[in-house]
Amino acid sequence: MSCDCDYVLEKHDVQAQHYSTCSALFGATEKKGLRNPDGTLRLNNKHLESLKVDVLYHLGLDTANYDIPAQFGDVKFVCLGGTKHRMREFAKYMASVLGLPKEMKLDNLTKHSQRYAMYKAGPVLSVSHGIGIPSMATALQEVIKLMHYAKAKDPIFFRLGTCGGLGIPAGSVVVSAWGLNGTLEKTYDVPVLGKMRRMPSYLDERLSQEVHHLTKDIKDFNTYIAGTMAADDFYRGQARLDGPFCDYTESDKMAFLRTLADMGVKNIEMEANAFAAITAEAGLRSGVVCVTFLDRLQGDQVTPSKQTLTEWQQRPMVVLGQFIAKYFETRVQNGN
Ligand SMILES: O=P(O)(O)O[C@@H]1C[C@H](O)[C@@H](CO)O1
Ligand SMILES: O=c1cc[nH]c(=O)[nH]1
Numbered sequence: 001m002s003c004d005c006d007y008v009l010e011k012h013d014v015q016a017q018h019y020s021t022c023s024a025l026f027g028a029t030e031k032k033g034l035r036n037p038d039g040t041l042r043l044n045n046k047h048l049e050s051l052k053v054d055v056l057y058h059l060g061l062d063t064a065n066y067d068i069p070a071q072f073g074d075v076k077f078v079c080l081g082g083t084k085h086r087m088r089e090f091a092k093y094m095a096s097v098l099g100l101p102k103e104m105k106l107d108n109l110t111k112h113s114q115r116y117a118m119y120k121a122g123p124v125l126s127v128s129h130g131i132g133i134p135s136m137a138t139a140l141q142e143v144i145k146l147m148h149y150a151k152a153k154d155p156i157f158f159r160l161g162t163c164g165g166l167g168i169p170a171g172s173v174v175v176s177a178w179g180l181n182g183t184l185e186k187t188y189d190v191p192v193l194g195k196m197r198r199m200p201s202y203l204d205e206r207l208s209q210e211v212h213h214l215t216k217d218i219k220d221f222n223t224y225i226a227g228t229m230a231a232d233d234f235y236r237g238q239a240r241l242d243g244p245f246c247d248y249t250e251s252d253k254m255a256f257l258r259t260l261a262d263m264g265v266k267n268i269e270m271e272a273n274a275f276a277a278i279t280a281e282a283g284l285r286s287g288v289v290c291v292t293f294l295d296r297l298q299g300d301q302v303t304p305s306k307q308t309l310t311e312w313q314q315r316p317m318v319v320l321g322q323f324i325a326k327y328f329e330t331r332v333q334n335g336n
Helices: 015-025 028-032 046-050 068-072 084-097 133-150 205-213 250-262 272-281 306-333
Strands: 077-081 118-121 124-128 156-165 173-180 187-192 195-200 223-230 265-269 285-295
Touching: 068 133, 077 084, 077 133, 077 306, 084 118, 084 124, 084 306, 124 133, 133 272, 156 272, 156 306, 173 205, 173 265, 173 272, 173 306, 187 272, 195 272, 205 223, 205 285, 205 306, 223 272, 250 265, 265 285, 272 285, 285 306
Parallel strands: 077 124, 077 156, 156 285, 173 223, 223 265
Antiparallel strands: 118 124, 156 265, 173 285, 187 195
16 A cells, blocks of 8 residues: 555554545545645535535634634634633733734634633734643634635644653653543544544654754754654553552652653643644644743642743744744745
8 A cells, every 4th residue: 555645654553544534535636635736725525515504613613604714814823722711821922022013912713602712912822722632723724724724825733732741850841742641542533423533643844944054043942753642531541650540659650651752742731633644634734832831750740830831831832933934034035
C-alpha cells in the first residue's frame, strides 16, 4: 500500500489504518482540493451545500443573520485555548503586539451562546475551547466552518495551552511536533457510525520549527519542540496518583511516564492529537504551544501560586505573539 499524503508514519503507527483513512481523507489531490486557488477553505462535505442557513450553534452565529465574510474575512490566525479568561487576555495581548488602537473594544463574539468565548484582535481570532477533546473538537470544527464561510485566506490555527511536563522545569514551553493518544499511538481515534476512525496526529513540522526557532533569544524560560501526549482524563489518564481512584502503584506510574519520555514526549495535556488531526483533515497549517505547570516526574499536584500560573500562561502568548508579529513583518517586507 502506498500513500501520497504529507504524513510519514513509522511502522508502529498503525500504518494500515493510516493509509485507509488517508486515501479517503487526504488523498493527494483531495488534500490539495481543500483550498481554493485564493487560499479560502473548501470543505469536504457536499451536504453543507444544501443547507439554506448553517447554524454554528455553539458559537452563537449563523449564515443568515450575520455577515460572516465582513466580520471574519480578514482573519489570518485562529488561536484556541482552554479558558475564556486566557483567550481574552491573548486577544488583548495581540492587539498591543499588532499596534491596534488602544480604545478598540474586545467584545465576546459568541454572546448568543454561553458555551465558548471568542474575541477578535484584527487578524487574530482568539477562541476558548473548554477541557478535553470533545469540547475542543466541537469548537474547532465550528471555527473551521466559520473560516470557510468567512472566506478567510490560508488561516493558520494554533492551540495555546497548559500541561504537565516530563523531565523539564515547570514554566517551560513546549511546541508540539505531534500528538500521541492515550494508548501511545500518533492518532486521534473517534467512533464514526459505530466504527473507530483513526486519524494521523502530526502537526505542521515546518510551522512548529519556525515557531520554536523564534524562541531562541528568550532567556526567561526554556522552550522545547517535542511530542505531546493528549489524555482523555486529567487523573488516571495522565498516570496521576491523586485522583479519587487509583488502581496502580507509583512504580507503574513512573514506568509509564518514562516510556512516554523515551518516545520523545515532553508534555501531557488533553487536546493535541485531535487538534492536529482535525486541522490536517481540513488542510490547515496548525501548531500547539503549551506551558508546563509542573514536572510530572516530580509529582502530580499543581502547586504554584495563582499569580505564578497566570504569569506562566503568558509564555505561550509571548511565543505566538513573536511568531505572528514576524509573519506580518515579513509580509510587509515582501510587499503583500
Ligand atoms: O488549554 P488548557 O489549559 O485547558 O489545556 C490543558 C488541557 C486541559 O484542557 C486542561 C486540564 O487542566 O488544561
Ligand atoms: O498536568 C497537567 C497540567 C495541566 N493540564 C494537563 O492536562 N495536565
